[in-house]
Amino acid sequence: MRKWNTDWGLQGRMLFTMFLLAAVYLFFLAFLSYQGAGMNVMIIFIGGFMFIQYFLSDKLVLMSMGAKVVSESEEPQLHEMISRLCAMADIHKPRVAVVNSSVPNAFATGRSPKNAVVAVTTGIMKTLTSSELEAVIAHELSHIKNRDVMVMTIASFLSTVAFFLVRYLLFFGGGRDRQSGGIMGVWLVSILVWVISLLLIRTLSRYREFSADRGSALITGAPSHLASALMKISGIMPRIPTDDLRKVEGMNAFFIIPALSGSSIMHLFSTHPSVEKRIAALEKLETELEM
Amino acid sequence: MGFLDALLGKSKLPKAKVDRLFAISTASITLDVNLGLKPGGSAGICFKSMESSRYAAARLEIEELLQYSCKETGTEYRVQKDEFNYLWVLLKDPDFEDLVTNIHLISQTLIEQDFSEQLLCAIYRFQGESTVYWIYNYKQGGYYPFVPKGDHQRDNNLEFRLRSVMDSELPIEKNVEKWYPLWGIPF
Numbered sequence: 001m002r003k004w005n006t007d008w009g010l011q012g013r014m015l016f017t018m019f020l021l022a023a024v025y026l027f028f029l030a031f032l033s034y035q036g037a038g039m040n041v042m043i044i045f046i047g048g049f050m051f052i053q054y055f056l057s058d059k060l061v062l063m064s065m066g067a068k069v070v071s072e073s074e075e076p077q078l079h080e081m082i083s084r085l086c087a088m089a090d091i092h093k094p095r096v097a098v099v100n101s102s103v104p105n106a107f108a109t110g111r112s113p114k115n116a117v118v119a120v121t122t123g124i125m126k127t128l129t130s131s132e133l134e135a136v137i138a139h140e141l142s143h144i145k146n147r148d149v150m151v152m153t154i155a156s157f158l159s160t161v162a163f164f165l166v167r168y169l170l171f172f173g174g175g176r177d178r179q180s181g182g183i184m185g186v187w188l189v190s191i192l193v194w195v196i197s198l199l200l201i202r203t204l205s206r207y208r209e210f211s212a213d214r215g216s217a218l219i220t221g222a223p224s225h226l227a228s229a230l231m232k233i234s235g236i237m238p239r240i241p242t243d244d245l246r247k248v249e250g251m252n253a254f255f256i257i258p259a260l261s262g263s264s265i266m267h268l269f270s271t272h273p274s275v276e277k278r279i280a281a282l283e284k285l286e287t288e289l290e291m
Numbered sequence: 292m293g294f295l296d297a298l299l300g301k302s303k304l305p306k307a308k309v310d311r312l313f314a315i316s317t318a319s320i321t322l323d324v325n326l327g328l329k330p331g332g333s334a335g336i337c338f339k340s341m342e343s344s345r346y347a348a349a350r351l352e353i354e355e356l357l358q359y360s361c362k363e364t365g366t367e368y369r370v371q372k373d374e375f376n377y378l379w380v381l382l383k384d385p386d387f388e389d390l391v392t393n394i395h396l397i398s399q400t401l402i403e404q405d406f407s408e409q410l411l412c413a414i415y416r417f418q419g420e421s422t423v424y425w426i427y428n429y430k431q432g433g434y435y436p437f438v439p440k441g442d443h444q445r446d447n448n449l450e451f452r453l454r455s456v457m458d459s460e461l462p463i464e465k466n467v468e469k470w471y472p473l474w475g476i477p478f
Contacts, residue, residue, distance in 0.1 A: 011299050018298075076443050076474065081375060083471040088339060088411055090305045090430040093468065131376055147297040211300030218302050221341030221409055289343045 007214060014207045018155070021200040025158040028193045035186055042168075046161050054153045058095075058110040058117045065107070067097035067119045081130070082118065085138055089219050091145050094118045104128070104233045108140035109149055116144040128229050135216050135226035136233075142215025148208050156201050162194035198269070205271045213278055214285065223282040223289065230282075234275040304408040308432030309398050311462040315415055315425060315434065316391045318460045325456050328423055330387040331416035333478040334394050336380045338401060339409045340372070349404040353380070356400055357393075364389035371477060377411060381478050390415070398429070416478060421446065423453065424476060425461075433464040437472060445472055 032043075053060065062069070072079045079096055086093040094108065094116035104124040110116030118140045125133065143149075169187045217223035267274070296303065322328040340346065350370075357368045357380065366384040373379060380397055384390050394413050401410055410429040414437075417423040424437040436453040438446040450470070454463055464470060 006301060011301065014299055072472075073443060080472070080474060084375060084377070084411060084473075087428060087430060087469070087471050088304065088409070093471070130374075134375070142300075142302055145297070145302070146300040148300070151298060151300075208300050211302060215300075215302030218304055218408070221339055221343075221346075224342060286342075289341070290345070 007210075010207060010210055010214075014204065014211075017200055017204045017207065021155060021197060021204070024193055024197050024200065028158055028162060028189070031189055032186075035182060042164065043161055046164055047157070050153065050157055050160060054111055054149070057149050057153075058115055061107070061109040062097060062117060062119070065099050065119065066101075067099045067117070069095050069097045069117070077130075078120070078125070081134055082137060082141075085134065085141055085219055089138075089141060089145060091141060092116075094141075094144060098122060098125075102126075106136050106140055108143045110144065111149050111153075112147065113144050118144070124233070127232055131220075131222065131225045132229035132232065135220050135222065136229050138219040139212045139216035139226060141219065142212040143208070145215065146208065146211060148212070151208070152201070152205065155204055156197075159194060159197035159201055162190045162197065165190040166194055202269055202271055206273045209272050209278070210281055213282060217282060217285045223285040227279045227282040227286075230275050230278055305430045307398070307402055307407045307410040307429035309395065309402065309429070311432050311434075312395055312398060312413065312427055313391065314461050315427070316388060318425075318457055319387055319417075321457065321460055322417055326419060326453070328417040328419040330390070331418040331422070332385050332387075332390075333381065333383050334390045334413065334415045335382060335476070335478055336394060336397055336401075336413045337373075337377050337411045337473070338406060339411060340376060340378045341406075341409060346406075349401075349406065350378075352404065353397065353400060357397070360393055360396055364393060366390065366393055368393075373475070373477065379477055383478075412473070414473070414476060416476075421449065423449070424473075426471075426473065428464060428469065428471075431464050431469060433462045435464040435470040437470065439472070439474065439476075443472075443474055
C-alpha cells in the first residue's frame with residue numbers, strides 16, 4: 001500500500017512564487033531606501049498594524065464572521081470528528097466554532113496550531129454528508145498545520161505597504177522629495193510592486209489551497225469525499241443526474257458539465273483555484289491511490 | 292512538522308509508533324493491585340478505512356490473519372465500522388496476555404501493509420467499580436486513561452488518579468489536551 005509522494009511540481013511552483021515575491025520586495029525595499037527617509041516610519045507603522053492583525057487573527061475573523069465557539073457538549077459529533085482527525089494528524093486540537101448561516105462554508109484561522117480555530121457554518125453541516133464534512137474539516141486542519149495564516153501574512157506585508165503608498169501619495173503627495181521626479185517615481189513603482197506582488201500572493205494562495213486539498217486526502221484517505229463536497233458546495237452537484245441510467249432514455253444520460261469559461265485575467269487574481277482544477281487534482285490523487 | 296514543511300505546505304502524517312504498546316501487560320498487575328482494576332477481557336484497534344482497492348485486499352489479509360492467530364490463542368474477534376466510518380478490530384479473550392499479543396500482531400500487520408498513518412488508537416478495557424479504558428495513541432506512542440460516565444461526561448478525577456499511580460509504569464501522554472475522548476467505544 002503506497003502512499004502519495006510529495007508533489008514536487010507543486011512544491012517547486014510554490015518555492016518559485018515565494019522567490020519571485022521576495023525578489024519584488026527586495027527591489028521595493030532597495031528603492032524605498034534609495035528614496036530616503038519618511039518611508040521607514042510608514043513601514044514600521046504598517047508593520048505594527050499587521051502584527052496586531054496577525055496576533056488577533058483568530059478573534060478578528062470569528063468576530064467578523066459571527067462565529068460562536070462551541071463546547072463539546074453543544075456539538076458532540078463535530079467535536080469527536082475533529083478530535084479523531086487531530087489525533088490522526090497529530091496536531092493540537094483547535095477550538096471549534098459554528099456560524100449560523102445557510103451558506104455552506106468552512107474556514108480556519110489562527111497564527112499557530114496552538115491558538116487556531118476551525119469554523120463551519122450550519123449550512124455546510126446540513127448540506128454535506130458526514131464523510132464529506134470530515135474531508136472539508138481535514139482541509140481546514142491542513143491549513144492550520146501548514147501555518148497558512150503566518151505564511152500569507154508574511155507574504156502580503158510589503159504588498160500592503162505598497163498599497164498604502166499608492167493611496168497615500170495619491171492624496172497627499174510625498175513629504176520631502178529629494179530625488180527629481182521623486183513622488184511620481186515612488187508612486188509608479190509602488191503601483192507596479194503592488195500589482196505584481198498581488199498576483200504572486202494570489203498565486204501562492206491558490207497553491208496553498210492545493211496543498212490543503214492534498215492534506216485532506218492524506219488525513220481522510222479518501223480524495224473523492226472532498227471532491228464531492230467541493231462539487232456540492234459549488235453547486236455543480238445538482239447537474240449530475242441521480243436517475244438510474246435505465247430510466248433515462250438514450251442520449252440524455254450523457255450529461256456534460258459545461259467548462260466554466262471564466263476570463264483568464266480573473267483567474268490570475270482569484271484566491272482559490274477553480275473547483276474543476278481542484279477536483280482534477282483530487283482525481284489524480286485517487287488514481288495514485290489505486291496504483 | 293518542520294518549519295520548512297509548513298512553508299512549503301507539505302502534508303505529512305506521522306507514522307505509528309508501536310514500541311511502547313507492550314507496556315500495558317506489566318501495568319495490568321499494578322492496576323489490579325493498587326486500584327482494583329481487572330482486565331475486562333476485551334481490547335480493540337481503531338483505524339481509518341481508506342478508499343482503495345488495495346485497502347480492501349489488505350482488509351481480507353487482516354481477517355485471515357485474525358482467523359489464524361485467534362484460533363491459536365482462543366481469542367474471539369469482530370470487525371466493524373463505527374458512525375465516523377472508522378474500522379474497529381475488536382478482540383475478546385479472558386487471557387490478557389493473549390489480547391496484548393494479538394493487538395501487537397495486528398498493529399504490526401497494518402503497519403507492514405503501509406497503513407501506519409491510518410492507525411488511530413488501540414484500547415484496552417479494565418473493569419473495577421467503573422469501566423476504565425486505557426487508550427494507546429499510535430501517533431504519540433503513549434497511553435492515556437479514559438473513563439466515560441453517563442452522557443458525554445468523563446470522570447477526570449479518576450483519570451488523574453490513574454495517571455499518578457501508573458506514571459512510572461506506563462508511557463503516559465503528558466499533554467492532557469491530547470487525551471481525546473472516544474465516545475461509544477463498542478466494547
